[in-house]
Amino acid sequence: xxxxxxxxxxxxxxxxxxxxxxxxxxxxxxxxxxxxxxxxxxxxxxxxxxxxxxxxxxxxxxxxxxxxxxxxxxxxxxxxxxxxxxxxxxxxxxxxxxxxxxxxxxxxxxxxxxxxxxxxxxxxxxxxxxxxxxxxxxxxxxxxxxxxxxxxxxxxxxxxxxxxxxxxxxxxxxxxxxxxxxxxxxxxxxxxxxxxxxxxxxxxxxxxxxxxxxxxxxxxxxxxxxxxxxxxxxxxxxxxxxxxxxxxxxxxxxxxxxxxxxxxxxxxxxxxxxxxxxxxxxxxxxxxxxxxxxxxxxxxxxxxxxxxxxxxxxxxxxxxxxxxxxxxxxxxxxxxxxxxxxxxxxxxxxxxxxxxxxxxxxxxxxxxxxxxxxxxxxxxxxxxxxxxxxxxxxxxxxxxxxxxxxxxxxxxxxxxxxxxxxxx
Amino acid sequence: xxxxxxxxxxxxxxxxxxxxxxxxxxxxxxxxxxxxxxxxxxxxxxxxxxxxxxxxxxxxxxxxxxxxxxxxxxxxxxxxxxxxxxxxxxxxxxxxxxxxxxxxxxxxxxxxxxxxxxxxxxxxxxxxxxxxxxxxxxxxxxxxxxxxxxxxxxxxxxxxxxxxxxxxxxxxxxxxxxxxxxxxxxxxxxxxxxxxxxxxxxxxxxxxxxxxxxxxxxx
Numbered sequence: 001x002x003x004x005x006x007x008x009x010x011x012x013x014x015x016x017x018x019x020x021x022x023x024x025x026x027x028x029x030x031x032x033x034x035x036x037x038x039x040x041x042x043x044x045x046x047x048x049x050x051x052x053x054x055x056x057x058x059x060x061x062x063x064x065x066x067x068x069x070x071x072x073x074x075x076x077x078x079x080x081x082x083x084x085x086x087x088x089x090x091x092x093x094x095x096x097x098x099x100x101x102x103x104x105x106x107x108x109x110x111x112x113x114x115x116x117x118x119x120x121x122x123x124x125x126x127x128x129x130x131x132x133x134x135x136x137x138x139x140x141x142x143x144x145x146x147x148x149x150x151x152x153x154x155x156x157x158x159x160x161x162x163x164x165x166x167x168x169x170x171x172x173x174x175x176x177x178x179x180x181x182x183x184x185x186x187x188x189x190x191x192x193x194x195x196x197x198x199x200x201x202x203x204x205x206x207x208x209x210x211x212x213x214x215x216x217x218x219x220x221x222x223x224x225x226x227x228x229x230x231x232x233x234x235x236x237x238x239x240x241x242x243x244x245x246x247x248x249x250x251x252x253x254x255x256x257x258x259x260x261x262x263x264x265x266x267x268x269x270x271x272x273x274x275x276x277x278x279x280x281x282x283x284x285x286x287x288x289x290x291x292x293x294x295x296x297x298x299x300x301x302x303x304x305x306x307x308x309x310x311x312x313x314x315x316x317x318x319x320x321x322x323x324x325x326x327x328x329x330x331x332x333x334x335x336x337x338x339x340x341x342x343x344x345x346x347x348x349x350x351x352x353x354x355x356x357x358x359x360x361x362x363x364x365x366x367x368x369x370x371x372x373x374x375x376x377x378x379x380x381x382x383x384x385x386x387x388x389x390x391x392x393x394x395x396x397x398x399x400x401x402x403x404x405x406x407x408x409x410x411x412x413x414x415x416x417x418x419x420x421x422x423x424x
Numbered sequence: 425x426x427x428x429x430x431x432x433x434x435x436x437x438x439x440x441x442x443x444x445x446x447x448x449x450x451x452x453x454x455x456x457x458x459x460x461x462x463x464x465x466x467x468x469x470x471x472x473x474x475x476x477x478x479x480x481x482x483x484x485x486x487x488x489x490x491x492x493x494x495x496x497x498x499x500x501x502x503x504x505x506x507x508x509x510x511x512x513x514x515x516x517x518x519x520x521x522x523x524x525x526x527x528x529x530x531x532x533x534x535x536x537x538x539x540x541x542x543x544x545x546x547x548x549x550x551x552x553x554x555x556x557x558x559x560x561x562x563x564x565x566x567x568x569x570x571x572x573x574x575x576x577x578x579x580x581x582x583x584x585x586x587x588x589x590x591x592x593x594x595x596x597x598x599x600x601x602x603x604x605x606x607x608x609x610x611x612x613x614x615x616x617x618x619x620x621x622x623x624x625x626x627x628x629x630x631x632x633x634x635x636x637x638x639x640x641x642x643x
Contacts, residue, residue, distance in 0.1 A: 279492045280577065282542030290540035294521055294533055302522040306505035306515045317505045324493055324542075325516045336449040336485045339511030340617050340637040341477035343502040343551070374606055376613040397615040399604045404473045405618060421504065423602075423618060423639075424477035424551070 001051055002077040002162070005062060005069045006036040006084035014067060019165065021062045021069070025054065030077065030162040036084065038077045040162055055090045074098060078158035082128070085109045098156020103129025110150050116143055128154045171207075171264040173197050180219045180256030184248060187216075187257055192241050194262040199237040202266055208233035210267035214244055217259035224253040231323045232284040233267040239285045246292040250300075281324045291322060312383050313391055314420065315344055340423050342407060348418035351408060360396055363408065365419045370400035382412070395420070443594060446545075446579050449486030450479055450622070452633030453597065457624050460545075460579045461594045465570045469584045470599030475620025476551055476583050477502075478637040479599065483545060483581060485512035492544020495519040495537045499530035500552025510640045519543075527553045531565050538572035538580065546573070547581040555586045566592035587625070596626035605636065616642035 005022055007014070018037055022029040025048060026039040041054055048054035055071045062069035072084030074093040079102065083091040086105035093101045105128045107120055119142070125131050132154040139147045152158055173194040181187045191214065202209060210233050216224040226247050228240075270284075282290070294303045304319035351365035360372045377396035384390045392412040399405055405423035410416070445459030453459075460466050460483060470476050487494050494517055496503060501522045509515050521537070523530040527550060534548040548569075550558060566582075566589040573580050582589055587596055600621040606613045617639055623632035 279490060279544055280542050281493055282540050286540050287542070290536050293536050297533055297536070298521060298523050298529055302524070304520065305518060306503070306508075306520050308506050308509055308515070315504065315506070319520065319522075322519045325514075336482055336489070336512055337643050338450060338478055338482050338635055338637045339507075339643065340615075340639045341481045341511065342504050342507050343472075343477050343500075344504045346501045374604060374613060376606065376608075376615045399606075399615075403602045405602060405604050405615070406473075421502070422472050423604075423615075424473050424475065 004080035004084040182256040207266040208235040208269040211265035218255040220255040344421040351417040353417040374399040449482040464594035466595040467593040473602040474599035487545040488514040
């Protein structure tokens with residue numbers, strides 16, 4: 001069944017409201033005319049009841065939104081539109097009775113082109129029923145294909161699928177302020193409002209957020225944009241607000257804010273099936289907040305998952321965004337070979353080294369000093385000689401008299417000795 | 425006359441706590457202590473070059489074989505990711521927080537990580553912070569950390585130069601004296617590893633064990 005919501009003489013500003021009303025009852029909605037929308041509501045009986053009840057609820061819903069809508073219900077969308085245009089209130093057309101219900105309506109409800117309307121008036125055709133009874137061949141000879149189309153509508157035999165509205169995938173909320181906001185707390189109050197509205201819209205569409213961007217228009221004419229790319233789709237307005245709070249505390253705008261725009265990139269919500277024997281992992285929402293807090297605490301670029309870099313340069317690594325790796329069922333326990341760990345000194349500690357026969361014999365550095373009792377090396381490494389940041393060094397592993405094990409090196413590019421770290 | 429417990433003692437403390445233990449990966453230590461207690465604080469203390477970090481890396485690598493997510497709060501910024509990866513520490517399962525030598529920030533970071541939940545092992549590496557600074561940390565900080573993981577399957581390791589966590593630690597492991605293992609002639613030596621001694625101090629244990637940690641090129 002199809003229902004048509006028609007609001008006579010509706011201002012164009014209320015078109016979006018009318019569409020929202022229809023979308024509350026069915027996802028398949030067609031914008032049939034500037035003042036009418038048609039929706040297919042087959043299969044919604046358990047939600048909204050029989051067609052009569054559903055039509056009544058549609059009219060009530062529209063009235064609550066400030067629209068005095070006429071509702072026409074029929075087995076085809078065109079008849080639903082015509083009865084909505086022709087009859088006030090709610091009109092239900094039983095299947096098979098379309099022609100009977102359409103017959104008394106004035107021919108203007110078909111909205112014929114002006115030249116056809118003129119000819120019909122000349123012929124004395126005033127109602128839809130009179131048009132429906134005209135001979136088809138004669139009508140085709142005099143009015144062409146358009147005449148036949150109008151007659152098919154008049155007989156209630158129109159068969160066409162709806163052309164559903166493609167709902168916009170743009171999730172954006174904006175606020176323009178009369179007076180600029182200079183403090184974080186009132187700004188967060190506004191951000192919270194935007195987040196709440198956006199989350200509500202996404203929840204209606206059963207979507208989550210994959211990326212959030214907050215753009216602040218500043219009083220000095222510049223823009224201040226902050227973006228959060230979430231590791232997994234989430235829909236938690238509290239978490240989003242906290243993320244922006246931490247972010248704005250770390251990166252405050254440099255001028256008062258005149259307007260806010262919040263844009264979300266939607267994604268399907270994640271579904272997770274936890275295994276009985278898979279260890280518990282940090283919750284994505286909590287982890288994201290924790291990472292943001294840690295970033296605020298220790299500074300950006302100092303929190304994440306370490307990653308080796310494709311180079312032979314000593315102590316080369318980078319930090320990437322920490323994402324919980326997918327857990328698998330733990331395999332059989334295996335013996336781990338205990339490795340001798342090296343603790344790095346960052347930056348390497350400058351040292352004074354006394355040499356004897358070309359080998360270190362005494363080491364003096366901050367916190368590390370003593371007679372070298374055993375030494376291994378030199379181990380020469382070099383690279384990046386084709387760049388300005390070339391490295392070349394002679395590394396030694398040394399044992400001091402107090403039992404300490406250290407890695408020291410002589411920098412062949414810049415000169416001098418350094419302690420790279422201690423074995424521990 | 426019946427002896428009543430202290431009226432301010434919580435009921436949960438009337439009985440000595442029972443922990444689940446996770447293997448540390450160091451067979452010698454696991455034999456003595458049963459492993460690392462879950463939901464409790466374990467302190468590994470010892471001087472430089474005593475094997476504290478080797479034990480820490482082994483625990484991280486072992487936790488990863490159990491598919492657990494780990495976090496390392498690195499006060500002294502001393503973690504070497506490349507060498508750790510060679511030692512079996514999976515970097516993609518490790519959250520590394522570099523605190524730049526600030527113990528206060530490290531404690532706050534460890535508190536944040538502990539309260540996030542879901543980590544199998546959290547390590548707070550304070551080995552490079554001088555003992556005189558660590559001793560100034562109020563005991564309530566350690567108590568707070570312990571409370572954050574109590575009742576969870578998280579193992580909390582704190583690495584320090586000297587015992588500082590006091591009553592908050594369920595297990596204190598003292599690392600002792602290093603002995604470098606070298607191969608080759610005196611003028612062509614190669615460091616192949618170190619022999620370290622590990623002795624549980626809390627609960628008191630008379631026995632100690634030693635283990636050999638090998639360098640990457642000798643494994």
